[in-house]
Amino acid sequence: MSLLTDDLNMTLSDASRAMGYATPATLQSVKKGRTLPDAARLGAFATRFAQETGCEVNLHWLLTGRDGPFLEELRPRRTASKLDIDIIDRAMKLDVAAKRALLVLLTARDT
Numbered sequence: 001m002s003l004l005t006d007d008l009n010m011t012l013s014d015a016s017r018a019m020g021y022a023t024p025a026t027l028q029s030v031k032k033g034r035t036l037p038d039a040a041r042l043g044a045f046a047t048r049f050a051q052e053t054g055c056e057v058n059l060h061w062l063l064t065g066r067d068g069p070f071l072e073e074l075r076p077r078r079t080a081s082k083l084d085i086d087i088i089d090r091a092m093k094l095d096v097a098a099k100r101a102l103l104v105l106l107t108a109r110d111t
Helices: 002-007 012-018 025-031 039-053 059-064 082-093 096-110
Strands: none
Touching: 012 025, 012 039, 039 059
């Protein structure tokens, strides 16, 4: 559990709360090697963490400590604005020639 506290900068109390334990005692027991972590709680934690931060926790890392802590190394997911979605929706409705012209216009703006 030092993986949670060290790599994710969480206190044992925070990690316990995030995993749905009433007290840090269970995670303390996991940390000392007396018990195994509950896989369902780890999965739920990883899902909540991804929703809140946009970073996907590597469950293999949570269980074994091997590989990196994140599937996507701290690359938050982008959220599309309403304008972005409107632009994409309209672009998808264009015929092939209009899409090519739009791509030329967008590419020219990059240079």
